[in-house]
Amino acid sequence: MKHNKLIFDSYIRMADAIYSVFNVNCEVVIHDVTKVESSLIYLKGDVTGRSVGAPTTEVILKELKKKHENIKDLNGIITNTMRGKIIKTSIVFIRDMDGKVIGFLGINLDITEVNRLHQVLEEMIRPDTNYDGQHFNETYATHIDEVFDNITKSTIVELGIDVENLKRKDRITFVRQLESKGIFLIQGSADRIADLLGVSKQTIYNSLEEK
Numbered sequence: 001m002k003h004n005k006l007i008f009d010s011y012i013r014m015a016d017a018i019y020s021v022f023n024v025n026c027e028v029v030i031h032d033v034t035k036v037e038s039s040l041i042y043l044k045g046d047v048t049g050r051s052v053g054a055p056t057t058e059v060i061l062k063e064l065k066k067k068h069e070n071i072k073d074l075n076g077i078i079t080n081t082m083r084g085k086i087i088k089t090s091i092v093f094i095r096d097m098d099g100k101v102i103g104f105l106g107i108n109l110d111i112t113e114v115n116r117l118h119q120v121l122e123e124m125i126r127p128d129t130n131y132d133g134q135h136f137n138e139t140y141a142t143h144i145d146e147v148f149d150n151i152t153k154s155t156i157v158e159l160g161i162d163v164e165n166l167k168r169k170d171r172i173t174f175v176r177q178l179e180s181k182g183i184f185l186i187q188g189s190a191d192r193i194a195d196l197l198g199v200s201k202q203t204i205y206n207s208l209e210e211k
Contacts (some may be wrong), residue, residue, distance in 0.1 A: 003097055008032065011094055011105050012042050018107060020046040025110040030094075031056055032103045033064060036185055037144045039103070047108045048081055048140035055144035058137065058151055060091070060104065061182030068100050079138040086112045087138075144186055151183050153198065163197055171197060175207040 008030065015028040031039040033056055040054040059079075063071050074091040076167060081087060086110045094103040103133035141147045155177050156163060161170050175193065183189050194201045 001094070004102055007094060007096065008041070008103065010122050011103075012140045014127070015044055015105060017044060018167075022109065024109075025113075029108070029111075030103060031060070033060065034102055035185055036061065036064075037187060044171045045108075047087060047110045049083065050140060050142055052141050053079065054140075057140065058147060058181065060149075061185055062180070063093075063182075064101065064185060065180065068095075071101050079140075081138070081140050084112070084187040086115045148183065148186055148189060148192065151178065151181050152193070155181065166197060171199070171203075172207045172210055175204055179208055 007156045011030055015030055019026060019028045023045075025047065027045035029040055029044075030042040032041045033039050036056045038053045039056040040050060040052055041126070043050065043052055059074070059077075063074075071093055073093055077091075079089050088109045090107045092105045093101050094105060096102050111138075134142070137150075139146055139149070139150045154172065159170070159174060159177065161174060163174070166174065173198075176186050178184070178189075178193065183193075190201050190204050194204050197204075
């Protein structure tokens, strides 16, 4: 654990340096993903409206489901906040001495106004090429319950299901889809999913294990 603290401390210095360059419309964060419910441990700037103690995000939960050697940094992705901001983000995963992911450094740049200007200019000059930036569904929640709710609701919409009248096959598909998005990394999620579907917690586990 002492080694991990030294690792995080070095990234905190890096975060301060990055923020001092961009400053305006910039936010630099450091998360400790050994505690996803309150992973945000350091913050400079305010773009997403979060504070220290906020949970990790949907994109990161999904990445954490991968084998550590398969988790890659995410550079220059485009995300959207619940407040309507457009954020350009880069994520650098932090690893311990054994190569295990223990956290990440995130750089969030608010490009909302720049994007509006881009749209005006695009309309004026009518370029031949289309913008093909990557878009991810992030809520930048301030509490882990919001992350849980967003994952479950978006999955219901994606599958086009009615959770109150689920057939066995659809229940299995729904639970496995939630599992693939990393929802079971959230403490107490199995109980909450069981309540949502009106089944037992064991049924949820069986849905994951059934062939």
